[in-house]
Amino acid sequence: MPPHTPNRKPLTAALRLALAALLAAPFAAQAHFQELIPDRAILDEDTGSRVELEMRFTHPMARGPLMEMGTPVRFGVLGPAGREDLSGALTRVEQDGKSTYQARYRAKxxxxxxxxLEPAAYWEPAEGVMIVHYTKVVVDGFGAEEGWDAEVGLPVEIEPLVRPYGLWTxxxxQxxxxxxxxxxxxxxxxxxxRNDGSLxxxxxxxxxxxxxxDANGVFSYAMPHxxxxxxxxxxxxxxxxxxPAGDEVPVEQGALIWVQTRDMK
Structure with missing residues (x-):
């Protein structure tokens, strides 16, 4: 006697289309990342004192798509002279029909x-949450190598336990x-x-x-590329x-930090 098979309703045409779309794009990016990327992580006599930063809300490994960025709530720098508000240095740049931001800064x-960076909250209807990713990146100025572990005081934050620049692949x-x-x-x-298209x-x-x-809030990861x-x-x-509809929804707070590695050549 064949085993009992529970009654199942046939898939509707809409469900078949949705399933087909899902199977056709198995690598679709789900993770959102707020980018805050400087054009260089180390300033020296050769590079000069100017750094340019790019801010995009995207899926970095999948190289997109971009999500719309509202006007940032806060953008600044914590440096040897203290805290500076850099909101006035922000420039909106449209990429692929979405708002991104750029800024220039000169180390003194x-x-x-x-x-x-504290970006404007982003509504993600697929997850039913508002997303706010508090993001930071550290740039070394002229070999001083002091202050890389300074805390900004963001609501959620990653404190680097390893100097976050001058890192080899x-x-x-940590x-x-x-x-x-x-x-x-x-x-x-x-x-x-952050995929450059080579992988x-x-x-x-x-x-x-x-x-x-771990139980103390410490994480570790060896960067392979x-x-x-x-x-x-x-x-x-x-x-x-x-x-945007006026409904109260949960909030995802992200603590982000960006670090760069280089191959030993």
């Missing part, structure tokens, strides 16, 4: 410069995930490489690496926000 003295990067200044045990961190992921799980912090790497600790917000 030796020291490390921690650039930070294969180096181990960070401490904090919320309201306190470590977050077992926080989940998504990791993506195609062989399967979906290779697009976004997923790691967890040269380029920019984004680390995003995703945490729940304490209070809901209103989406």
């Amino acid at each position: 003295e030796p020291g490390d410069y921690v650039f930070y 294969g180096n181990l990067f 960070g401490l995930v904090k919320k309201a200044g306190q470590p977050v045990p077992f926080a989940e961190i998504e990791v993506e490489w 195609t992921a062989p399967a979906g799980p290779y697009v976004t690496q997923v790691i967890k912090a 040269a380029g920019w790497w984004g680390f995003a600790a995703l945490l729940g917000g304490d209070a809901p926000m209103k989406n």
